[in-house]
Amino acid sequence: xxxxxxxxxxxxxxxxxxxxxxxxxxxxxxxxxxxxxxxxxxxxxxxxxxxxxxxxxxxxxxxxxxxxxxxxxxxxxxxxxxxxxxxxxxxxxxxxxxxxxxxxxxxxxxxxxxxxxxxxxxxxxxxxxxxxxxxxxxxxxxxxxxxxxxxxxxxxxxxxxxxxxxxxxxxxxxxxxxxxxxxxxxxxxxxxxxxxxxxxxxxxxxxxxxxxxxxxxxxxxxxxxxxxxxxxxxxxxxxxxxxxxxxxxxxxxxxxxxxxxxxxxxxxxxxxxxxxxxxxxxxxxxxxxxxxxxxxxxxxxxxxxxxxxxxxxxxxxxxxxxxxxxxxxxxxxxxxxxxxxxxxxxxxxxxxxxxxxxxxxxxxxxxxxxxxxxxxxxxxxxxxxxxxxxxxxxxxxxxxxxxxxxxxxxxxxxxxxxxxxxxxxxxxxx
Numbered sequence: 003x004x005x006x007x008x009x010x011x012x013x014x015x016x017x018x019x020x021x022x023x024x025x026x027x028x029x030x031x032x033x034x035x036x037x038x039x040x041x042x043x044x045x046x047x048x049x050x051x052x053x054x055x056x057x058x059x060x061x062x063x064x065x066x067x068x069x070x071x072x073x074x075x076x077x078x079x080x081x082x083x084x085x086x087x088x089x090x091x092x093x094x095x096x097x098x099x100x101x102x103x104x105x106x107x108x109x110x111x112x113x114x115x116x117x118x119x120x121x122x123x124x125x126x127x128x129x130x131x132x133x134x135x136x137x138x139x140x141x142x143x144x145x146x147x148x149x150x151x152x153x154x155x156x157x158x159x160x161x162x163x164x165x166x167x168x169x170x171x172x173x174x175x176x177x178x179x180x181x182x183x184x185x186x187x188x189x190x191x192x193x194x195x196x197x198x199x200x201x202x203x204x205x206x207x208x209x210x211x212x213x214x215x216x217x218x219x220x221x222x223x224x225x226x227x228x229x230x231x232x233x234x235x236x237x238x239x240x241x242x243x244x245x246x247x248x249x250x251x252x253x254x255x256x257x258x259x260x261x262x263x264x265x266x267x268x269x270x271x272x273x274x275x276x277x278x279x280x281x282x283x284x285x286x287x288x289x290x291x292x293x294x295x296x297x298x299x300x301x302x303x304x305x306x307x308x309x310x311x312x313x314x315x316x317x318x319x320x321x322x323x324x325x326x327x328x329x330x331x332x333x334x335x336x337x338x339x340x341x342x343x344x345x346x347x348x349x350x351x352x353x354x355x356x357x358x359x360x361x362x363x364x365x366x367x368x369x370x371x372x373x374x375x376x377x378x379x380x381x382x383x384x385x386x387x388x389x390x391x392x393x394x395x396x397x398x399x400x401x402x403x404x405x406x407x408x409x410x411x412x413x414x415x416x417x418x419x420x421x422x423x424x425x426x427x428x429x430x431x432x
């Protein structure tokens with residue numbers, strides 16, 4: 003008879019590996035553990051994996067959420083040693099090898115933290131309360147609703163001041179998320195506004211991109227940065243460099259150099275920070291960036307049986323003294339490498355150090371407009387756009403999602419249309 007303990011997970015004579023987070027790092031690890039004599043427990047507060055690089059397309063009506071999200075249980079349905087629990091983790095108790103979650107407690111033999119990042123508001127409570135972040139599917143759907151609702155309101159506005167405020171879209175942060183959002187909104191204006199909203203003029207909608215640095219896409223090469231800015235301006239995006247946001251009160255964005263932008267839609271894409279779990283602190287947690295300090299084997303400093311992957315892991319190397327970039331590839335590679343090291347642990351053999359292979363950086367601005375840094379080569383325009391499209395389709399989870407996304411992109415490309423512009427959950431600001 004099977005014995006059940008804590009969170010309804012069956013007892014096992016095999017080592018129990020608990021993974022917190024079903025993002026890129028977590029699923030890459032679990033996929034490689036299925037043949038091992040271990041018990042795998044994956045915990046996530048959602049029952050699906052989100053392909054975050056395409057969240058901006060959900061928020062701008064290019065894709066529906068089921069195109070970029072995939073059920074976690076379905077990914078691992080054939081793994082008999084796998085258990086999934088939908089829960090939020092409240093605290094880690096490393097002394098007793100135990101997790102405390104919203105649905106109960108669970109002991110572990112080995113723990114892997116792959117909780118990714120959360121939006122960084124840099125301590126500004128007003129921006130936190132009034133701006134729109136975009137880190138999850140619900141947030142992307144809220145953003146889509148707000149954008150469409152404000153355009154609907156603009157068509158009914160009785161004053162020029164109200165109409166201008168409703169059609170002003172301001173984005174803070176010109177990293178990949180901000181640039182891609184700005185380009186998508188500019189294309190929405192070109193393809194949808196003039197066709198669907200006959201009482202609005204295309205020129206009335208303005209997209210402002212605010213960046214505190216002296217160029218967009220700071221993580222990419224200056225060559226790609228310049229090309230991306232050129233593409234943005236060609237699409238009609240108003241780029242404001244060396245412009246730091248000071249505050250947003252719900253109707254007015256103010257900057258540190260005295261600029262003001264009247265807007266009902268202020269999107270915050272100005273930064274992220276690690277998303278650690280309470281319970282591990284001291285030297286192991288670098289508070290400034292909220293990332294766990296790990297060694298070359300992804301072990302959290304001070305622990306032999308706790309690992310951290312991806313965005314929440316800070317692995318200092320000669321090439322990356324501040325840790326690896328908080329994007330998908332380091333998480334995927336670390337997840338796969340840790341699986342190899344777990345095999346070595348179970349065999350009593352020494353682990354091998356992780357080495358990151360930088361495959362390049364991509365960012366899209368719009369139709370036939372993208373930039374790519376691949377090794378020492380820099381691409382722009384249609385070539386980079388097709389590379390970006392192929393890579394994102396390749397890494398989407400699930401054959402169905404790839405087909406649906408490809409079909410949507412093809413349809414949008416041919417018809418200059420965005421089929422997902424439905425207000426299905428009217429947005430109300432808290």
